[in-house]
Amino acid sequence: MRAIQPSAWTSARSQGAMKPDSVLFHAPTSAFQAPGGGENQLVQTGKQLEDLGVTVRLFSPWIDRLEEARLLHLFGMSREGLELARVAQARGIRVVLSPICWYEPRAIAFLAPNRTREVFDLAKLVVKRVAPRWPSWRRALLNLADVILPNSVAEAGQLIRLFAIEPGRFRVVPNGVQSTFTHASPTLFRSEYGTRDFVLYVGRIEPRKNVLRLVEAVSTAGLPLVVIGSPPPGCEAYAAACRRAGDQDVLWIDALYHDNPLLASAYAAARVFALPSWFETPGLAALEAALAGCAVVITPFGCTHEYFGERVEYARPDRPRQIARAIVKSWEAGPDPRLASHVGSRFLWSDVAQRTAEVYDQIAG
Template identity: 30%
Template sequence: MNVLFQIRKDYLSNIAGDSIIMQNLKKNLINFGIRIDVCTDTKINLNKYEIVHIFNTIRVQESYQFMKHAKNNNKKIVLTPIYWDLRNYFKDTKQQKKLESWYRSEKKRKFLFDNCDIYLPHCYSEAALIIKNYNTSSKYKCIPYGVDENFSNGSKRYLINTYGIDDYILCVGRINYQKNQLGLIKAISKEKIPIVLVGSVNDKDYLKQCMKVRSENIYLLENIKTSELNSIYKSARVHVLPSWLEYPGLANLEAGMAGCNVVTTEIGSTKEVFGEFVRYCNPYDNESIYKEVMESFEEKGNGLFRDFIRENYTWKKVAKKILEIYLSLI
């Protein structure tokens, strides 16, 4: 079976959740014998492909062009939406230009959902939002996002041996407004606990704001390899994503697989996906962030969350479910 993956042009230079999801699915589906190409060209020759699989409905312009081209060539189309309704987030955070852009793009999103053969939300709350907002009758099947089991392998003394950092709070994610690293730093400002930020800097001005609040014991690690990240998770006391929203945050799965205690935002799909295995904070309330982070910081790690992830959220299991969908389409 030949399958074409289509995704935004900058998926490698601007790595985000869709990049990670697509690359892991590719690796694991190839292991099942599927031949997969990745292409960002909106006019690629589709003759040799039985299925076109499109990723991302948030940044919609390229996905819309992929969909039109696949539809015009009578291909079976699978859509991984990676969708959440961002209107409230843009309103609450006063991002008026992004809100206006969102509204301008809504017809294209509806076109995507109406014209795919099946779409694959990661949970039922994502599916419910799509049906409510776009009134689509297309078939869907909930397929969760996964995590590489190798995140369970790491050295507990990596950061203390490499950088002299121990007993730290970890936050893995792009350095930008949505991830709310500033809220975390403000909430923990009265403590002397090291905070380790791992991720690319999407917004240099935002990073400056973070460092103005507290520059002491704030460590930014960029260009970290996966093999290093395993150990960085492993030796953290707690991993925190106090984001304005997450759906559900792949870094939370990685941290959980490493056996790390996890605190995440209560906004988005986090509660449906993680259940009672993590702590939840209100990103609008620094006291909430402080309470949940410090209580989690003092707790001993346990393997219950890791066992739950292994049972439900590995990329191998996710890829097997998607393979069954491909077979049903052809």
């Protein structure tokens, strides 16, 4: 988990009276209790929009009134967001939605807590596929949004198929990365931990990220592994199992604030970055690692091909031997020489903000 420092940008934009013409950002109430890629997307988009002169504020239900805003931008799909979007529509305020959503049948089956829940969740997905107009709160939210900003063409296509949404209401805005990762140096990390040439994982320690199988695969390959992250609430037992599997061969480091220079230095010091999750859209840590010069191994599930093409190695999360082979291949071959420049020329947060601002201007002047 790349923690978002709550006392920095976020708190400064949720206090005091709302400025005129503000864009209101909203995420589910619990979002920053276990921050990850979605929260990072919100924060980095907001920072870069302000650099473009856009006034951004984190919505406070206690003091903010939607009718005083320029527009409402929802990050993630939630029932809270649905109710807020209904109020915004009633008061004539435009709604932008970044859904941050992916449906992966293999993940649904693997992550279900029991067989009954697995069958139920897969059945719901089948209903969406055969009857996309079937009423649901997610379809209602998608239909309330004036513009939908998926992170990829693949995500847009999936939402169109599963919820029968008009394709013209989508504008693809990719996820991004900070340009500062380009200039990262390994010196700080190596001086702190004395570790050289290792496989790196950065993110939540949870089943969807497939950390246990990653630990086992790297152990099979006989390579050193560094894990930076913490478990979200409810995943403590899983994290403990990961630590047992890694024994003494894994260096465990608690989640670092995203702007901590030690994080960027870890990317620069690593030989391979591995993210064999059950799906990614596309995995912000993988973008950061790629920009810092790492070879990358990543899941094929989600929209990863759309971002990385043939410049990385892919490994299915349900095939530990494939994970191990991909890591060893990347370890020996090194990073694709095209990878860092590809990411840096297409996926910077400044470009993401520019595209987002253009959407705002189109719908709200």
